[in-house]
Amino acid sequence: MFAVVPDPIPARMRVLNRAEVCDVNFLDAVRGWRGTPRPRPAPDAPILPGSTLTAAAFGELFDSQLASRQLDLMARVLRVQNKVFYTIGSSGHEGNALLARACRHTDPAFLHYRSGAFMAERSRQLPGIDPLRDAALSFAASADDPASGGRHKVWGSKPLWVLPQTSTIASHLPKALGTALAIESGKRLGQPLPIPADSIVLCSFGDASANHATAQTAFNTAMWSAYQKLPAPILFVCEDNGLGISVKTPEGWIADRFSRQPGLDYFFADGLDLATGHAQVQAAVEHCRRTRRPTFLHLRTTRLMGHAGTDFEVEWRALPELCAAEAQDPLLRSAQIAMESGWMDAATIEVAYETMRARCMAAAADAEGRPTLQSLQEVMAPLAPYTPAAVQAEARREVPADAREALYGGAETLPERQAPRHLAIQINH
Numbered sequence: 560m561f562a563v564v565p566d567p568i569p570a571r572m573r574v575l576n577r578a579e580v581c582d583v584n585f586l587d588a589v590r591g592w593r594g595t596p597r598p599r600p601a602p603d604a605p606i607l608p609g610s611t612l613t614a615a616a617f618g619e620l621f622d623s624q625l626a627s628r629q630l631d632l633m634a635r636v637l638r639v640q641n642k643v644f645y646t647i648g649s650s651g652h653e654g655n656a657l658l659a660r661a662c663r664h665t666d667p668a669f670l671h672y673r674s675g676a677f678m679a680e681r682s683r684q685l686p687g688i689d690p691l692r693d694a695a696l697s698f699a700a701s702a703d704d705p706a707s708g709g710r711h712k713v714w715g716s717k718p719l720w721v722l723p724q725t726s727t728i729a730s731h732l733p734k735a736l737g738t739a740l741a742i743e744s745g746k747r748l749g750q751p752l753p754i755p756a757d758s759i760v761l762c763s764f765g766d767a768s769a770n771h772a773t774a775q776t777a778f779n780t781a782m783w784s785a786y787q788k789l790p791a792p793i794l795f796v797c798e799d800n801g802l803g804i805s806v807k808t809p810e811g812w813i814a815d816r817f818s819r820q821p822g823l824d825y826f827f828a829d830g831l832d833l834a835t836g837h838a839q840v841q842a843a844v845e846h847c848r849r850t851r852r853p854t855f856l857h858l859r860t861t862r863l864m865g866h867a868g869t870d871f872e873v874e875w876r877a878l879p880e881l882c883a884a885e886a887q888d889p890l891l892r893s894a895q896i897a898m899e900s901g902w903m904d905a906a907t908i909e910v911a912y913e914t915m916r917a918r919c920m921a922a923a924a925d926a927e928g929r930p931t932l933q934s935l936q937e938v939m940a941p942l943a944p945y946t947p948a949a950v951q952a953e954a955r956r957e958v959p960a961d962a963r964e965a966l967y968g969g970a971e972t973l974p975e976r977q978a979p980r981h982l983a984i985q986i987n988h
Contacts, residue, residue: 577872578635578864581650581885585628585912588891589905592898599901606900612837614902619683620660620833621893621903624653625912627675628890629919630694631864636920638868642927643698645712646868647726649675651861652798653889654830655763656680657837658858661844662761662794665754668721669735670714671763671798673860681719688718695922701929708941709932720754728768732777732795735762736853739793740784743851759847763796763858766813767803778823781853785822790851794844795823797855798830800862805875817855824850830858831889834896861887 600606602615612620631648638646649655652673659680662668670677675694682690696704697712706715706723715723722738724731739760745752752758768774777795784791799813818825824846828839840856847854861884865872872881897903903911932938967973974988 576635577881577885578632578650581628581863581888582632584885584888585890585894586909589894589898589908589912592895592905594895594899596898596901596904606896606902607834610834610837611841612834614900616660616837617833617893617896617900618902620656620680621897622911622915623656623659623676623679623683624890624893625915626679626691626919627653627656629912629915630675630691630698632916633695633919633923634698635864635868637698637923643695643923644700645698647672647712647866648864648868649673650863651800651884651887651889652676652830653893654828654833654836654858654860655796655798657828657830657833657840658761658763658796658844660837661841663755663758664719666720666758667735667738667754667760668719669724669731669738669760669762670721671765671768671796672714672724672726673765673798674714674763677763678714678716678719678721681721682716685718688716689922691918691922692925695919695926696929699923699926699929700931701926702932702937703926703929710938729764729771729774729777732762732764732768732774733780735760736777736781736791736793739791739853740789742792743790757792757848759792759794759844761794761796763798765803766797766799766801766808767806769797769813769816770803778820782820782822785853791853792847792851793853794847795853795855796858798858798860800860802862802866804866805870813857817857820855822853824852824854825857826854827857828859830860831887832892832896833889861889863888 600614603613606612606614606617627649631650634643634646634648637643652671653676655674656676656679659677662681664681664684668677668681678694679690682688693705693716697706700709700712702709705717706713711725713723713725715721722734742752742754742756742758742760746756764774781791781793781795797813797817799808801808814827817823826839826843826846828843829836840858843854843856863885894908897908898905963973964970970976974985
């Protein structure tokens with residue numbers, strides 16, 4: 560898609576700080592673009608000929624991508640100053656902004672930890688939500704963080720229906736499927752739903768997580784439900800960057816494994832190219848919403864800056880390979896689309912990029928001054944209280960005899976009047 564840095568690799572490309580490399584690469588690519596722009600499209604016209612993405616929508620998606628990237632860069636800068644505490648970033652996965660664009664903010668989302676662009680884009684659907692502020696509070700472990708209250712860096716938002724998840728591998732997939740099944744069972748049982756009846760559940764994860772036993776239980780249950788003709792409107796989104804921390808996913812494995820599963824409808828989308836990926840993502844979302852069937856979206860991504868800030872990829876990954884991955888940076892392609900289409904010129908893009916950097920750093924500075932949790936009691940406050948005396952009192956509480964007889968249908972059918980049975984049977988009864 561983009562030109563790979565040739566050998567010999569320039570000296571500046573040999574630095575350990577790959578975040579700095581990605582930052583400089585973007586600015587160099589924008590300043591060095593020598594293409595011929597098209598006439599600027601109308602806001603409701605396709606951003607490029609043949610694309611289903613309008614120019615105005617592209618502009619917002621690109622802005623969400625920039626927000627996600629600058630949050631990553633901010634975290635890397637401030638982590639060494641001990642001002643933020645989380646550096647598993649979203650760089651290379653910014654194409655998941657397309658998912659937020661295609662879904663509603665009332666579609667429950669169980670997200671992969673590389674979902675910064677998704678959160679920035681979904682935040683557009685409700686006024687009053689500042690994704691930069693919320694992310695900065697979470698990075699800084701502030702007690703004001705609306706997702707975890709300073710307990711863990713997670714993507715989450717109650718008004719946006721993003722249910723907070725930890726980074727425990729694949730643990731959220733069964734919960735996401737259960738939510739999808741609950742949407743349909745709630746309708747059958749006549750229970751009111753807090754979301755529209757045609758909502759779907761979005762569940763994103765990495766290609767390595769797809770191999771986890773917990774993930775496999777979710778896939779199997781989804782396919783079992785489809786075989787039983789039970790609606791399960793879940794969109795599984797595998798954000799495939801080809802790596803599981805430092806282990807490579809075999810080429811073609813995800814497509815071969817999931818494109819032929821009965822009861823799991825497979826779609827592919829290019830998450831590195833907004834103009835191309837838009838129609839593909841839209842098709843998967845619309846299919847899932849219309850058919851109410853488990854749907855698998857294979858989203859092409861790449862991973863930049865390592866697994867986390869502590870992952871020095873230059874120690875285990877060849878430099879030509881690193882440079883090739885960095886040349887696939889989706890922000891490079893988005894900048895190219897912006898300039899080729901005539902929607903933005905190089906100077907406008909650079910201003911937007913640096914303005915977003917300043918906004919993220921300002922949000923981080925504000926978050927740094929917010930209170931943090933100071934005691935074990937504060938950390939544990941949301942948990943159910945440990946009250947053994949109250950539990951024992953409830954266990955020993957005597958129920959009126961007439962109430963027990965009414966429940967069991969008479970004095971002769973009380974459990975203690977029945978023939979002795981195994982304790983497990985009595986407990987179940």
